Amino acid sequence: MIRHANTDILAGSIGLGLSLVFWLSIDREIMRLSIMFPRAMIAIMALISVLLLIKGFTKAERQDLFDVGSNLRVAVTGLFFFAWGVAIAYVGFFVSSVAAILAMAAYLATARRQITLGVLAIWLVIVICEVAFFYLIFTQLLHVPLPEGIFI
Amino acid sequence: MEKLLLAMVELADPAIILIIFAGVSAGLFVGAMPGLTATMALAVLLPFTFTLPPLYGLVALGAVYMGAIYGGSFAAILVNTPGTPSSIATAFEGYPLSKQGRALEAISVATVASAIGGIAGVLFLLFLSPPLAKLSLRFGPSEYFWVAMLGLTLIASLSEGSLLKGLLGGAIGMMLGTIGVAPIGGETRFTFGMPVMQGGVEMIVALIGLFVLPELYNMAAQGRTSLGEVTVDSKEKASFWRVIIRVFSMPGNLIRSCIIGEIVAIIPGAGGNIANLVAYNEAKRASRNPERFGTGVIEGLVATESSNNVTVAGSMVPLLTLGIPGAPPDAVILGVLLLHGLRPGIELFTTSGVLTYAFIVSMGLAALAMVPVGLLGGRLIYRIIFRTPYYFLVPTIGLATILGTFALRNSVSDVIIMLILGTAGYLLKQIGIHPAPIVLGLILGSIAEVGYVQAMLGGAAYEYPVLRLFENPLSWVLIVMVVFSAAWPFLMALYRRMQLRRRSPFSEEDKR
Numbered sequence: 199m200i201r202h203a204n205t206d207i208l209a210g211s212i213g214l215g216l217s218l219v220f221w222l223s224i225d226r227e228i229m230r231l232s233i234m235f236p237r238a239m240i241a242i243m244a245l246i247s248v249l250l251l252i253k254g255f256t257k258a259e260r261q262d263l264f265d266v267g268s269n270l271r272v273a274v275t276g277l278f279f280f281a282w283g284v285a286i287a288y289v290g291f292f293v294s295s296v297a298a299i300l301a302m303a304a305y306l307a308t309a310r311r312q313i314t315l316g317v318l319a320i321w322l323v324i325v326i327c328e329v330a331f332f333y334l335i336f337t338q339l340l341h342v343p344l345p346e347g348i349f350i
Numbered sequence: 351m352e353k354l355l356l357a358m359v360e361l362a363d364p365a366i367i368l369i370i371f372a373g374v375s376a377g378l379f380v381g382a383m384p385g386l387t388a389t390m391a392l393a394v395l396l397p398f399t400f401t402l403p404p405l406y407g408l409v410a411l412g413a414v415y416m417g418a419i420y421g422g423s424f425a426a427i428l429v430n431t432p433g434t435p436s437s438i439a440t441a442f443e444g445y446p447l448s449k450q451g452r453a454l455e456a457i458s459v460a461t462v463a464s465a466i467g468g469i470a471g472v473l474f475l476l477f478l479s480p481p482l483a484k485l486s487l488r489f490g491p492s493e494y495f496w497v498a499m500l501g502l503t504l505i506a507s508l509s510e511g512s513l514l515k516g517l518l519g520g521a522i523g524m525m526l527g528t529i530g531v532a533p534i535g536g537e538t539r540f541t542f543g544m545p546v547m548q549g550g551v552e553m554i555v556a557l558i559g560l561f562v563l564p565e566l567y568n569m570a571a572q573g574r575t576s577l578g579e580v581t582v583d584s585k586e587k588a589s590f591w592r593v594i595i596r597v598f599s600m601p602g603n604l605i606r607s608c609i610i611g612e613i614v615a616i617i618p619g620a621g622g623n624i625a626n627l628v629a630y631n632e633a634k635r636a637s638r639n640p641e642r643f644g645t646g647v648i649e650g651l652v653a654t655e656s657s658n659n660v661t662v663a664g665s666m667v668p669l670l671t672l673g674i675p676g677a678p679p680d681a682v683i684l685g686v687l688l689l690h691g692l693r694p695g696i697e698l699f700t701t702s703g704v705l706t707y708a709f710i711v712s713m714g715l716a717a718l719a720m721v722p723v724g725l726l727g728g729r730l731i732y733r734i735i736f737r738t739p740y741y742f743l744v745p746t747i748g749l750a751t752i753l754g755t756f757a758l759r760n761s762v763s764d765v766i767i768m769l770i771l772g773t774a775g776y777l778l779k780q781i782g783i784h785p786a787p788i789v790l791g792l793i794l795g796s797i798a799e800v801g802y803v804q805a806m807l808g809g810a811a812y813e814y815p816v817l818r819l820f821e822n823p824l825s826w827v828l829i830v831m832v833v834f835s836a837a838w839p840f841l842m843a844l845y846r847r848m849q850l851r852r853r854s855p856f857s858e859e860d861k862r
Contacts, residue, residue, distance in 0.1 A: 205781040206512070212778075213518045220525055223540055232535025234806065235799040236528040243521035250514050259512060263780045267571030275570040276773055279563070279748060283769050286752070287762045295752075299745040306741035309573040328746065332753055340394050342757045 205261045206254030213247030271309065278302045290349040295329045296322075353699075354476070357707035361715065366409055370712060373413025374719045378727055380414070381421020381433045384558050384747075384754050388418035388434060392682040404690040408709040411686060413716040415679050416662050419622055420464040420720050423655055424728060427456045428735050429747060431562045435554065436622030436658040438789060439630035439650065441561065446646035453736075454588035457728035459648055460655045461721055462590075462597045463604075467656035468717025470608040471615070471663030475670070475710050478612075479699075483671035486616040491808060492819045495801030496828035497617060498794040501624055503835035504631045505787045512782055513839075519783045523791020524798070526551045526771075533796060534803040546763040553623075555755055555768045556792050560785035562751045563772025566744050575740045590725065596648065603633055603649050604656055611657035615664025621677035622658035623793055629657030635838060663713045670694055670706065 220240050224233060253259075264272075278298060285294035300322055304313050336342045344350075360366075380391040391414050399407030422434030427444030440460065447456040474482070489497075505516045529540045530550025541547040569575055586592070597604070607629040614625035633653035634643045643650050661677065668674040673694035675681040684694070692698055698706045735743065755768045775785050802819075809818025819825065 203781075206514075208781045209515050209518055209783055212781075212783075213521070216522065216525065220540060223542055225537075225539070228537050228539065229535045231803055231807070232532035232537040232539060235802055236525065236539060239521060239524050239528065239795075243518065243525060246514060246518045246521055250518065253514065259782070261780075261782060266568065267573060269571065271570045271573070272567045272776075275567060275744065278745075279566075279769050279772075280766075282748070283752065283762070283765045286756070286765070291756075295749055299749060302745040302748070303741045306570060306573075306744055307739070310739070310741065329749065332749060336753060336757060340390075340757070343760065344753075344756070345762055 202260055203263050204254050204258045205263075206250050206259050210247045210250030210254055213243055213250065217244040217247060268309070271306065274305060275302065278305070286345045286347070288347040290347040291344040292329060292333050293349040294347075295333075296325050299325045299329065353703035354707045354711070356704045357711055360405060360704060360708045361409075361712055366406065366712065367715075369406055369410050370413045370716050370719050371723065373410045374417035374420075374716050374723050375727070377414040377417020377419075378421035378424070378720075378723060381418035382424040382731065384425055384431045384433055384562055384751050386418075386433075386754050386757065387554060387678075388415050389678040389682065390757070391415075391418050392679050396682055396686065399686055400689070404686075404692070405705055405708055407686055407690075408683070408705075409712040409716075411683055412662075412709060412713040413719070415683075416468055416659065416713055416716040417720065417723070418679075419658055419662050420461070420468075420655075420724060422658075423460040423464065424457065424731055427460060428453060428732060429562075429743075430565045431747070431751075432557060434622070435557055435789075435793070436626050436661070437654070438557070438561075438623065438786065439626045439654040440658075442630065442644055442786070443647050443650035443654075446644065447648075447651070450584075450646055452584045452587070452646065453732050454729065455584050455593070456646075456651060457732065458588045458590065458593040458725060459597060459651050461724035461728065462593050463652040463655035464659045464724070465717045465721050466597065466604060467608060467611060467659030468662060468720065469714050470656070471612065471660040472710055472714035472717065474608075474612045474660070475663045475666050475713075476707075479667050479671050482612070482616050482667045486618065486668045486674070487672070488822075488824050489617055490822065491801045491804030492822060492825045493801070493828060494617075494797055495805055495819060496825055496832060497620065498798035498801060499832045500828060500835060501628065501790065501794045502798075503832060504627050504790060506836070506839045515782045516784070516787045519778070519785075519787030520791035522783070523556075523788040523793075524795035525791075526556060526788070527553075527792045527795030528799065533800050534807070546761075549759065549761070549763075551767060551771070551792070552758055552764060553789075553792050554758055555764045556771050557789055558751050558755055559768035559770070559772035560775040560788055562747065563769065564776040564779050564785065566747060567773075567776045569740050569744050573740065575735075575743055590721075597652055600649055600652060602636070603653055606632055606636070607653040607657040608660050611660030612664045612667075614657075615661035615677070616667050618668055618674045620797070621665055622661040625661050626654040626658040627790060629653040631835075640842075659717065663710065666710070666713075670698055670710075671696075 217240050282294060282298035303321060304318060307313055333344060336344055377391055380386045392411055395410060395414055399410060419434060419436050422432055422437035423440045425431040425433035426437040426441035427448055430441050430445040432438045432441050444456045502520060505520045506513055530548055531538050538548050610629045610632060611625045614620050614628060630650055630653050633649050634640045637649055665677045665680050669680045669684055675684050692702050752765055755765050758764060805818045806815045809815035812818065
């Protein structure tokens with residue numbers, strides 16, 4: 199993994215890439231009123247990106263990337279969040295949240311302590327109470343219907 | 351005056367005091383939850399107010415509104431997550447203070463500043479409503495465009511490090527704001543063939559993702575929370591009277607921030623989300639040590655919290671006088687007023703004067719109630735967060751963010767968008783593009799687009815429609831402010847360089 203990188207070139211390339219993506223997705227038949235502002239913004243974004251690239255080649259800013267803590271834990275936490283976000287629609291909010299919180303807590307806790315089955319059982323009860331608290335507030339008090347799938 | 355006194359008599363009712371405290375507490379809880387907004391809290395409360403007498407209902411709404419705007423500061427200070435868009439800048443100074451073990455001090459300062467801001471907003475509303483309402487009517491499309499441009503000059507302050515990267519962040523935010531249905535043309539843009547994108551990127555969804563998720567990833571990476579343990583010295587500094595003295599020892603900052611809050615509040619469509627950033631920027635600009643901003647500076651916290659609470663009562667100026675809701679929560683209050691047969695305008699201050707004044711004064715009482723409720727609640731929330739192990743805190747904050755995001759539009763797609771933006775925000779932060787300019791671009795993009803396109807339409811008869819943007823005297827005032835604000839960092843840098851050269855014992859000529 200790159201730890202010490204020219205962040206100006208990285209930022210400029212991302213900006214230029216985004217400008218291109220937005221520019222190419224402009225519908226050719228769209229009315230001028232709907233697109234005049236975005237078109238101006240795309241041009242401005244591309245200009246800033248080019249300036250960043252020029253700066254990157256002339257007076258570059260270098261920075262350490264991903265240099266704090268465990269990147270593996272970040273990646274796994276991200277995967278947990280995405281799995282959780284998708285699962286609420288298919289499994290149901292309550293069950294997927296209990297499973298996601300328990301799994302995430304168990305995984306993250308391994309950095310600090312050992313996890314036994316007994317500890318997990320206690321945590322399961324705590325997590326169920328926690329999710330139930332929010333679930334009841336939202337469904338009963340705020341009248342927000344939370345997603346349901348195979349389960350609630 | 352007589353009506354004002356009668357209103358105060360009306361408020362001397364234990365039930366009303368109880369409603370104020372309950373409303374502020376409920377609002378504080380909602381505001382502290384990322385994703386739950388003041389508008390949502392008022393909308394939930396709305397049906398309950400139908401059965402209450404008009405005064406009780408209005409008092410409850412005002413108290414919840416005030417508490418929710420203030421409650422946003424808790425999450426901003428303790429977990430770097432603005433509970434509401436009105437407390438974005440609170441996180442810039444509040445969170446570094448928490449990391450230094452000064453969380454209680456930060457909460458106390460935020461509480462006192464919020465209370466002062468709330469009371470200042472009420473005073474503005476009581477005594478300056480008619481002239482301020484007239485001023486708000488002068489804002490047309492071109493003025494809105496220039497207000498947005500003025501807001502964008504804040505990027506220079508908000509971008510930590512490179513200005514170009516800050517500008518790129520602002521442009522990315524503006525482009526995100528263009529996704530979905532065009533505000534003027536009505537056509538869909540940049541949906542990339544996905545129907546879910548037609549609704550666009552909701553500002554609060556982006557706010558939650560860009561601010562919360564990177565912080566959770568940081569906690570996961572470090573294997574601990576960043577919250578520092580409160581030191582004995584900091585506990586003493588957090589004592590109520592010391593905080594009062596400290597906050598009042600910066601009168602210029604307080605007055606300036608309150609005036610900024612009021613001016614932003616009377617512009618329909620703008621609110622605490624813009625006021626807190628503008629006030630923060632001006633506090634930084636006026637400071638003798640602007641380079642310390644972002645490391646836990648009390649002045650910044652005072653500026654942001656006083657200005658955003660001014661907007662609560664401040665936005666009632668166009669609402670009560672002209673019937674124009676200054677911010678989304680005001681629309682709910684307008685609904686309650688109309689439901690009880692109260693029409694905004696002069697009649698509200700004459701025929702229904704006692705009720706109107708009682709409602710206004712009750713917001714001042716709600717601002718005062720924030721002090722005991724906030725100080726107690728703040729300590730409690732700090733203890734809970736501090737004692738919760740990081741491996742529980744990360745998924746628990748995740749739960750709150752997923753719930754808050756989903757509840758905005760009952761949309762699982764919003765949750766996925768929030769996660770994508772949050773992860774992108776974490777990666778962009780690594781290369782120096784911070785979330786604040788992106789969110790600022792998103793907030794101001796839609797205001798700028800509506801102003802720009804409407805001005806172009808208005809100037810269609812001209813040979814150069816763009817001249818419409820430079821037509822009105824108010825636009826000129828704003829243009830001067832934009833130019834001044836944009837040039838300020840460069841002028842200051844030039845001034846400092848000249849000062850250094852003057853102080854240096856060996857000037858360039860001597861060297862030669």
